[in-house]
Amino acid sequence: MRRSLKLPMWLLNFLLSRKNRKTVDMKLVILTFFVLCCSVTAEQDERLPNKCEVCKFLSVELQDALEKSGRSKEVLELGEVLDSGRRRRTIKYNTSETRLTEALDNICERVLQYNVHAERPGSLRYAKGASQTMTTLKNLVHKGVKVDLGLPFELWDEPSVEVSDMKKQCETMLEQYEEVVEDWYFNHQEKRLESFLCQNQVLKTSEQECIKEMWKGDMRIKSEAKEAESHGTEEERKSHDAGEL
Template identity: 70%
Template sequence: METSWQKVNTFAMERFLLLCFMCMRSFTIAAEEERLPNRCEVCKFLTVELQAALDKTVRSKEVLEVGAVLDTGKRKRKIKYNTSETRLTEAVDNICEGILQYSVHAERPGSLRYAKGTSQTMATLKNLVHKGVNVELGLPYELWDEPSVEVSDMKKQCETMLEQYEDVVEDWYFNHQEERLERFLCETHILNSSEQGCLQEVWKGDLGFKGSKNEAAREGEAERKSHHAGEL
């Protein structure tokens, strides 16, 4: 059970985090363009979303019939759904919309600041609001969970990148699925070697926050599954 002293310390820490956040915000607004996602980050999360979409149907046993029945009596050609163009088309359709589910976790470094779920900073600010503290971020409270400028920009870049490298994605899908999508698309075809730093960044959790070990385990497991699926 939390003691009164612990409650005081918790509240003091939250106020301190709020002060730090507001100070950081004053510096980062001026450098907003520098904080927009780079090509490495865009490619990284494009492949994450595409692989996740494909993984949803990887075990499908559906068989498609293609082609028309001719007067000669020839039957329609049958192909497996999980190797069909239809599956790829459905996975790619609106794939970049998934980027809008990401939040900016300002407390994390590099590309790790982009992740789904509420950031530690935002969770702290909301907790302060619920306790009656007046927190002013320059926009209504009901808009706090709307996609940020960074996330919206990543979604736009994702759409452009997908359009530019559509042929490469198709080549991977039909001919190179034994190779991890991130490696094939980002490392081999899109990014220069000097741009690939973010691909090595893996979230290991912030041990300074309660529950972060579980969060790290969940995210680490999800990433391992994504990588394994790409190597099938």
């Protein structure tokens, strides 16, 4: 009979640390020991996204959508059709209101593509793609351990409570600051939207910390790769020295 494990995020982070990733068997021993000692659910580490995080990812997604559509060379014809068959005026699509409207359409739905990466700090916990935590849990399931997160396995990839809340906050923020976004689009696109909207309009100075947070990759993995490379170089040097003898 398989045990059902309820895992807190601090334990998952512990299992992901370099010195505890040697073997799956060791993980199972730790997990089994833990479940016999106490029962704490992963949901306890949930937290709702703050205003800075919502504004940051709204800006990121909108700017990304606009950058993709900005490559279009399309020209829009506006106004009544004249006797010549032409319209009164034309405008470039990438400076048109139509482009902005299309970019804003369902922009907050894109937030649902994010997952919670509980092993990362601050706003970096929100990113697209599977988190190390979830990948580890799925690997444990495939190894025969039943991991109980309080919902069926087939729902694990559904948007979390945190991400769903971010979407709702995104919609509210967009409605509240729609005129600011339009002003930026038509008059200030030389500025980053994060700066124009979030730092200048939405957030107080004391609330802007997340704007500066940038993902630089998994530093633990980079450190291990560097260590492995260094070890390999050392072994190669020893082998070379032995050959000379």
